[in-house]
Amino acid sequence: MRRVLVALIALALSPAAALAGWRDDVKTLKVGFIAGDNPTQEVARLEKFRWRLQTALAVPVTLFPARSYQALIEAESSGRIQYAILSSLAYVALDQACHCAEPLVQPVAADGARGFRALIVAPAASRIASLDDARGKRLAVARKDSLSGRLVPLAGLAAEGIDAETTFASLVETEDPLAALKALGNGDADLAVAWSSAEEPLTAPRDSGPIGALTADGGLPPGGLRVVWRSDIIPFGPHAVRSDLPSEAKDALRRALVAMRTDDPDAYDAIEPRFEGGFVEVDDGPYRRLGLLLAEVAAPQ
Known part of the structure; x- marks a missing residue:
């Protein structure tokens, strides 16, 4: 009986079981982006990017087209989406609105510039x-x-x-x-x-x-x-995820995004056509400093 119990515990702690656990929690990853006036066309244009993320996570990925950054901020702060592609200013506004998200990666220019x-x-x-x-x-x-x-x-x-x-x-x-x-x-x-x-x-x-x-x-x-x-330096806008997204999902996304320019250039070009250097990992330090600068000046004197 004891051997059976030990075997069950080992199975529960195995990578496969852990993967199933966070996948069950995430269910579907919803990714928000600015779609402009033709969301249907933009959703179709980003299909290779969506498919790349879905393959990396092994969970369904859906796209959430938004007409404005304010709509993206509201969607991510409320939890209706877990991932948003933002400008620097939009990320600062999101962070001030809810402290519920974190930058995962940012694109870089062909010469390696991050901002x-x-x-x-x-x-x-x-x-x-x-x-x-x-x-x-x-x-x-x-x-x-x-x-x-x-x-x-x-x-x-x-x-x-x-x-x-x-x-x-x-x-x-x-x-x-x-x-x-x-x-x-x-x-x-x-x-x-x-x-x-x-x-x-x-x-x-x-x-x-x-x-x-x-x-x-x-x-x-x-x-x-x-x-x-x-x-x-003002950093280029990040791809930001909700902080409560499981860490395993964040790690899988980060790996897929950092490798995307090399492994699937069509998927990368679909989402970041202006930046030829690919994605790099990023922390929120530069964005917080930008937020502090703007907040200090906006504060009542």
Whole structure:
């Protein structure tokens, strides 16, 4: 009888039994993503990615198309989905909303960059070489919800004790950092926000940000700008899972995602076509620091 009991305990503790246990708990993994105005088409486009995850976990995987990051945040915080593909700002908002999720992996650029820096630039031919020189000048910024073109630059300046509203003569409103650079080039501003994922943003390739794109298109002469201010690294948006997802499921997902660029490039390209470097493991440190920066500036004085 004792031998039978020992055998039953050993079976219960075996990897196969453990796998069955967490699979029974998960049942179906629901993955949320931004689908835009054509969710049916986007779900079909991501089929290879969905199938790769389903194969890795050996549980059904379904896709949850959302029209906005707010919808994804609400779905993951409420537990209607267990996995979401988010921007950096959306992950910070999710973390502040529920403290119920964690970043699993993030994509990287072809050169290995894990994020980008927000910048404030001035024409190289101008006399603006520092923030002190920028006082009383016009700063072109992006719309109010732009992370790189508004939120981080103004938050970073505030963290250094610089109030943009009183330091600059005016904030010239534009649509995005590319439009801000064009306003600078047209003489409608004296400085502009920008961003770059390159170590040397002023000599960067086209896909490193708006400076590289504008230079490649001939809209900006090489060496035509000077960086007046730069932020800390802002990480690219993560694939985040709920913290209560079983650790075995997280490990299986992490392994599949990190290997995906090599093992199944079609599946990877379906979900991350802009980032050629694949997925890497990530912790929430950079995202928490970003959240603290934005929260500090937003707090009532």
